[in-house]
Amino acid sequence: MFFNSLSFAVFLPIVFLLYWFVFNKAKSAQNAILIVASYYFYSCWDWRFLFLLVFSTFLDYYTGIRIEKAKTETARKFWFWLSIIMNLGFLGIFKYYNFFAASFSELLNGFGLQTSPLLLDVILPVGISFYTFHGLSYVIDIYLKRIKAEYNFVDYSLFVSYFPLLVAGPIERATHLLPQVKVKRTFDFEKAKEGVYQIIWGLVKKVVIADTCATYANAIFDNYTSMNSLSLLLGAFYFAFQIYGDFSGYSDMALGMSKLFGLDLLRNFNYPYFSRDIAEFWRRWHISLSSWFRDYVYIPLGGSKGSKLKQVRNVFVIFLLSGFWHGANWTFIAWGFINALYFLPLLLRDKNRSNIETVQLQWDFSSLRVLGSMFVTFALCCLAWVFFRAKSIDAAFDYIKRIFTNRNFQAQYLENERYNYEIIVLILAFILVEWNSRNQIEPISGRYSGLKVALCIMAILALGTYSDYKEFIYFQF
DSSP: OOTTSHHHHHHHHHHHHHHHHTSOSOHHHHHHHHHHHHHHHHHHHHGGGHHHHHHHHHHHHHHHHHHHHOSSHHHHHHHHHHHHHHHHHHHIIIIIHHHHHHHHHHHHHHTTOOOOOOOOOOOOOTTHHHHHHHHHHHHHHHHTTSSOOOOOHHHHHHHHHOHHHHTTOOOOOHHHHHHHHTSOOOOOHHHHHHHHHHHHHHHIIIIIIIHHHHHHHHHHHTTGGGOOHHHHHHHHHHHHHHHHHHHHHHHHHHHHHHHHTTOOOOOOOSOGGGOSSHHHHHHHSSHHHHHHHIIIIITTTTTTOSOHHHHHHHHHHHHHHHHHHHOSSHHHHHHHHHHHHHHHHHHHTTOTTSOOSOOOOOSSHHHHHHHHHHHHHHHHHHHHHHHHHSSSHHHHHHHHHHHHHHOOOSOOBOTTSOBTTTTHHHHHHHHHHHHHTTTSSOSSSSTTHHHHHHHHHHHHHHHHTTOSOOSOGGGGO
16 A cells, blocks of 8 residues: 555545544544554555564564563673564565575685575565664663663554554654653644645655656666666666655655644655765755664764774764665665765765755855755765666666766657656756755745645646556665
């Protein structure tokens, strides 16, 4: 069940009405209906994996209590590591086993030892990376005595399985979401209106921008050997906006529908393509994952303390882990490695915290430098996205090589009967709208909100009806 599907358009209003008009007497009833809705939502993908979600929930709920109640440090460590190993074990089996088995077999074959790896014929459970990280952060925080264990199983279950964030984030923290689910919510019309605006803008990002860009990006990447330099450049450009519109659109919809239920989720995107360096980009892109690795990996490793060599090590560790988190493919690891290389000059010059405030432009030469920094940062991101999108590292290098060696910059007609530049005007309009609203959560609220809603709905209906691409990219992670 996709957020942009007709079935979800029926599902969400039903849950909303039950939540506020039938199960609104007590916090426990509100949480219960959201859990039932969440389990139904997840079972629509594949009911067979519902047991994995329930088991993961019970595992971290139980071990969290055992860690808190443990009388000795040995017992605390036992329950802590049991949770960590089992969580990562399930994630490793379902998501990474085949990758490691195939890679090890290829390594042995390279030494002349012919092997046939035993591969698992299983489907990757949707959202496993997200809800596993929810549970891991909860258990780690209890072990480090940052929070107390949650004894109400219904409340904890909602924290893990809440359907807006279940399959593609954001990655929530117990310190942020659990206090909200432990109190009764009352309906707030203004908050609900903000949520509706955010849902609509998320749909615009997904349906109007991401799905339209996907049509072009797929046509170019799938046939890149016959594309000229201009088409290859545009392919990387289109994919950059496809993945941004797709993932940030999902996050906006998740945050918006949560406001309908009186809950606030962590912001996951903050206009990342207006960043002036890679460090700023990663403070604005997939914020919940970046902050998760910062708090639970980077800082425990020493963070920015210690020698420069250790700082460099820590940076490469978190970027490689971030790449590997995205998928069991060397292309994602290469993408993480490239971003680490981008980050390295900033770290070595102590410039990685230079651009904290929201970018502002004035009519002077300094603004030209800012615009130049934004353009270079975006271009570097597009180059890295080629590795993220390509089917293999060799294909990514070949794609980039052809950009510089083909040297043909004529407009090219694609196999899907579209010219390469038809969507550029739409993307430029989207950039201007986002730039004008970069100090807001979304651009619809404020003056002329009714007109903005009408225009957005017209765009969704006009382009969404004929979209060739429906799925969300991050469902595969």
